[in-house]
Amino acid sequence: xxxxxxxxxxxxxxxxxxxxxxxxxxxxxxxxxxxxxxxxxxxxxxxxxxxxxxxxxxxxxxxxxxxxxxxxxxxxxxxxxxxxxxxxxxxxxxxxxxxxxxxxxxxxxxxxxxxxxxxxxxxxxxxxxxxxxxxxxxxxxxxxxxxxxxxxxxxxxxxxxxxxxxxxxxxxxxxxxxxxxxxxxxxxxxxxxxxxxxxxxxxxxxxxxxxxxxxxxxxxxxxxxxxxxxxxxxxxxxxxxxxxxxxxxxxxxxxxxxxxxxxxxxxxxxxxxxxxxxxxxxxxxxxxxxxxxxxxxxxxxxxxxxxxxxxxxxxxxxxxxxxxxxxxxxxxxxxxxxxx
Numbered sequence: 001x002x003x004x005x006x007x008x009x010x011x012x013x014x015x016x017x018x019x020x021x022x023x024x025x026x027x028x029x030x031x032x033x034x035x036x037x038x039x040x041x042x043x044x045x046x047x048x049x050x051x052x053x054x055x056x057x058x059x060x061x062x063x064x065x066x067x068x069x070x071x072x073x074x075x076x077x078x079x080x081x082x083x084x085x086x087x088x089x090x091x092x093x094x095x096x097x098x099x100x101x102x103x104x105x106x107x108x109x110x111x112x113x114x115x116x117x118x119x120x121x122x123x124x125x126x127x128x129x130x131x132x133x134x135x136x137x138x139x140x141x142x143x144x145x146x147x148x149x150x151x152x153x154x155x156x157x158x159x160x161x162x163x164x165x166x167x168x169x170x171x172x173x174x175x176x177x178x179x180x181x182x183x184x185x186x187x188x189x190x191x192x193x194x195x196x197x198x199x200x201x202x203x204x205x206x207x208x209x210x211x212x213x214x215x216x217x218x219x220x221x222x223x224x225x226x227x228x229x230x231x232x233x234x235x236x237x238x239x240x241x242x243x244x245x246x247x248x249x250x251x252x253x254x255x256x257x258x259x260x261x262x263x264x265x266x267x268x269x270x271x272x273x274x275x276x277x278x279x280x281x282x283x284x285x286x287x288x289x290x291x292x293x294x295x296x297x298x299x300x301x302x303x304x305x306x307x308x309x310x311x312x313x314x315x316x317x318x319x320x321x322x323x324x325x326x327x328x329x330x331x332x333x334x335x336x337x338x339x340x
């Protein structure tokens with residue numbers, strides 16, 4: 001499926017003159033920085049990821065939340081911290097995703113936070129394993145103003161699904177999806193745009209057509225196939241797909257693997273987006289799962305001083321110089337979604 005027309009119109013409707021000006025400033029500063037080799041930034045982020053929690057009910061094998069392997073603490077986003085940050089950013093911010101690590105619906109006030117951001121005219125999205133989408137929560141989700149609901153579904157049978165989503169129940173995912181679809185119809189709502197996100201790994205790669213058929217049957221708007229990040233990929237992994245198109249890694253033919261993408265000395269993400277952890281740390285991108293590259297702390301400083309601060313400036317400059325200097329960039333594979 002291609003980008004849904006209604007969802008595209010909804011996204012465009014969030015544009016304002018100030019947000020368009022900001023987009024021009026962000027693009028302009030990115031191009032200038034690449035051409036000149038000197039990091040500059042004239043705008044604010046177009047998008048941010050805000051982490052509601054690091055807690056999760058599942059045990060997925062390539063996820064720090066699932067493995068319980070964080071060195072940073074587990075906790076819940078403070079409502080006041082969130083609202084204070086959104087108040088600083090909302091005039092220029094276009095896109096907000098409520099996700100980094102963990103399961104967002106474990107945060108007791110999650111949908112209130114969504115509603116707050118939606119009231120500011122920001123396009124809002126979240127990613128969920130859908131185990132908590134009861135009938136009542138599904139209704140509240142539709143009423144919250146959430147624009148996009150990404151449902152992780154990595155198999156069309158319980159056996160295949162649980163091979164990666166360890167501890168999960170496929171029927172809960174399907175039930176939650178049905179609930180949201182039902183309430184969208186009952187409330188005559190255009191949102192949220194419901195997406196099935198299918199993480200392609202070797203155990204489920206035979207079910208690509210099955211998940212598209214399942215989505216159509218349930219009334220899901222869109223299917224996206226996502227390639228899997230493997231942490232110890234060099235010597236192979238039982239999760240690396242045999243279908244090369246859906247793998248981030250190239251088989252070198254001698255039992256070893258390498259990242260397909262070239263490590264180019266620039267990164268668009270460093271100019272247009274960032275990630276904020278549940279406890280207010282600003283980190284460069286979603287590859288920094290353990291918040292090792294901390295650009296600042298929003299409990300101690302306003303966002304603008306972090307975004308334009310010396311730490312961020314040095315980090316952007318280091319990427320222009322050599323991304324190989326940054327450990328997390330070495331397993332970076334931009335462009336990891338494949339639209340069905």
